[in-house]
Amino acid sequence: MTTTPASAGGTPGTGRLLVRGGLVITAAEETPADVLVEDGRIAALAAHGSSAAEAWTAERVIDATGRYVIPGGVDAHTHMELPFGGTFASDDFETGTRAAAWGGTTTIVDFAVQSRGGALREGLDAWHAKAEGRCAIDYAFHMILSDVNESSLKEMDLLVDEGITSFKLFMAYPGVFYSDDGQILRAMQRGAASGGLIMMHAENGIAIDVLVEQALARGETDPRHHGEVRKVLLEAEATHRAIQLSRVAGAPLYVVHVSAEEAVAEIAAARDKGLPVFGETCPQYLFLSTDNLAEPDFEGAKYVCSTPLRPREHQAALWRGLRGNDLQVVSTDHCPFCFSGQKELGRGDFSRIPNGLPGVEHRMDLLHQAVLDGHISRRRWIEIACATPARMFGLYPRKGTIAPGADADLVIYDPAAEQTLSAATHHMNVDYSAYEGRTLTGRVETVLSRGRVVLDGREYTGSPGHGRFVPRSTCQYLD
Numbered sequence: 001m002t003t004t005p006a007s008a009g010g011t012p013g014t015g016r017l018l019v020r021g022g023l024v025i026t027a028a029e030e031t032p033a034d035v036l037v038e039d040g041r042i043a044a045l046a047a048h049g050s051s052a053a054e055a056w057t058a059e060r061v062i063d064a065t066g067r068y069v070i071p072g073g074v075d076a077h078t079h080m081e082l083p084f085g086g087t088f089a090s091d092d093f094e095t096g097t098r099a100a101a102w103g104g105t106t107t108i109v110d111f112a113v114q115s116r117g118g119a120l121r122e123g124l125d126a127w128h129a130k131a132e133g134r135c136a137i138d139y140a141f142h143m144i145l146s147d148v149n150e151s152s153l154k155e156m157d158l159l160v161d162e163g164i165t166s167f168k169l170f171m172a173y174p175g176v177f178y179s180d181d182g183q184i185l186r187a188m189q190r191g192a193a194s195g196g197l198i199m200m201h202a203e204n205g206i207a208i209d210v211l212v213e214q215a216l217a218r219g220e221t222d223p224r225h226h227g228e229v230r231k232v233l234l235e236a237e238a239t240h241r242a243i244q245l246s247r248v249a250g251a252p253l254y255v256v257h258v259s260a261e262e263a264v265a266e267i268a269a270a271r272d273k274g275l276p277v278f279g280e281t282c283p284q285y286l287f288l289s290t291d292n293l294a295e296p297d298f299e300g301a302k303y304v305c306s307t308p309l310r311p312r313e314h315q316a317a318l319w320r321g322l323r324g325n326d327l328q329v330v331s332t333d334h335c336p337f338c339f340s341g342q343k344e345l346g347r348g349d350f351s352r353i354p355n356g357l358p359g360v361e362h363r364m365d366l367l368h369q370a371v372l373d374g375h376i377s378r379r380r381w382i383e384i385a386c387a388t389p390a391r392m393f394g395l396y397p398r399k400g401t402i403a404p405g406a407d408a409d410l411v412i413y414d415p416a417a418e419q420t421l422s423a424a425t426h427h428m429n430v431d432y433s434a435y436e437g438r439t440l441t442g443r444v445e446t447v448l449s450r451g452r453v454v455l456d457g458r459e460y461t462g463s464p465g466h467g468r469f470v471p472r473s474t475c476q477y478l479d
């Protein structure tokens with residue numbers, strides 16, 4: 001084990017802190033080691049009881065005996081304050097990043113939005129203004145392209161240069177975020193040239209809108225019909241089409257919020273050919289299903305998101321995809337809307353229910369439960385939740401691992417603590433929990449963000465404005 005000194009930087013003034021006695025888990029290894037933090041960075045690791053570790057002194061020593069010491073989570077898909085369906089996602093950057101910290105996530109990558117007819121710059125400036133001075137943890141941005149034209153294509157290059165190195169396109173939501181195949185191909189070509197990674201919402205939105213209209217005409221207005229019209233075949237078809245377009249453009253492709261077995265199969269087939277195609281899924285597709293969408297008295301609205309929740313049988317393919325690396329990342333797609341006053345906008349018309357689920361607080365814990373349930377290994381947990389999202393989006397090794405020189409974004413995790421998820425106890429600004437009453441084993445105990453303790457033995461010690469914008473390099477998962 002090395003004891004490399006930290007380079008200058010990080011968070012000056014946070015001093016020296018020592019995490020003693022824990023099991024350090026990264027994507028690469030599990031090591032019983034002490035971790036020395038200096039000025040906001042990892043300074044060194046050394047085996048418990050080694051002469052190097054015994055010689056260390058620090059202003060604060062955290063006893064991690066019986067605990068895991070893991071990298072802070074990297075959630076590469078959040079939507080704080082997203083405008084959608086005439087309302088806004090209910091977490092802003094202050095409440096959303098605080099909830100993320102409670103759940104052991106220390107970096108989010110949120111989506112700045114280009115409005116139709118607007119410039120990328122305007123959208124990016126607006127998102128900087130929303131986030132600056134408010135975040136408890138570090139943050140970065142992707143850019144949503146809602147209007148691919150000559151000028152926005154040119155702007156893509158400028159954004160890559162300033163650390164916005166990924167762009168989301170939508171094959172869904174005609175008239176809102178939707179891009180046609182020609183626009184998609186052009187954006188992919190531009191991304192291929194500049195290193196900007198294209199992220200795809202892969203659902204055939206044109207066909208879905210026909211089915212929505214027909215369903216409503218038949219009087220099928222309940223939330224469960226949202227799942228029925230957004231058919232598996234239309235996710236698979238769009239995934240296939242996106243892959244073919246990316247091949248034509250010579251561009252890598254990252255498919256977001258994959259929910260259907262058939263879509264995983266498309267990604268797996270592309271990867272079998274050696275193509276740079278990657279997939280992300282989310283906890284809601286792994287733990288929830290159309291049974292939730294069918295809950296009576298409009299309760300199913302709590303589970304309306306797109307791509308939609310699928311029948312439970314799809315979950316096995318998602319877990320298999322995560323184990324076999326056909327899917328690389330689990331992000332939350334955190335996009336909360338309160339049941340009262342927001343989800344209720346769609347009473348009598350499921351197509352008016354704002355799309356999205358809360359989840360930024362629970363990703364690390366749900367995936368730890370998946371370790372205990374035998375779906376993934378401990379190291380794979382850290383790989384899909386920390387290391388790979390950091391590499392995929394140009395944040396590694398500053399984020400996503402525990403190594404000398406990395407930011408001291410650390411989580412002391414109690415693998416034996418029991419907790420019950422509930423809206424009464426969560427920290428997200430939303431009036432329901434998608435996991436109400438679910439009992440999990442494992443809980444975040446203490447969290448460091450760049451060496452600063454932001455959660456201290458389940459007491460919140462963070463503050464808005466500690467979190468900084470992190471410009472990203474281009475995708476490192478292709479290296």
Ligand SMILES: NC(=O)NCCC(=O)O
Nearest residue numbers: 305306307333335355356
């Ligand atoms: N996923 C969802 O339902 N809402 C957020 C927007 C998106 O990611 O498509």
Ligand SMILES: [Zn+2]
Nearest residue numbers: 201256257306
């Ligand atoms: Zn999407």
Ligand SMILES: [Zn+2]
Nearest residue numbers: 077079333335
């Ligand atoms: Zn999203």
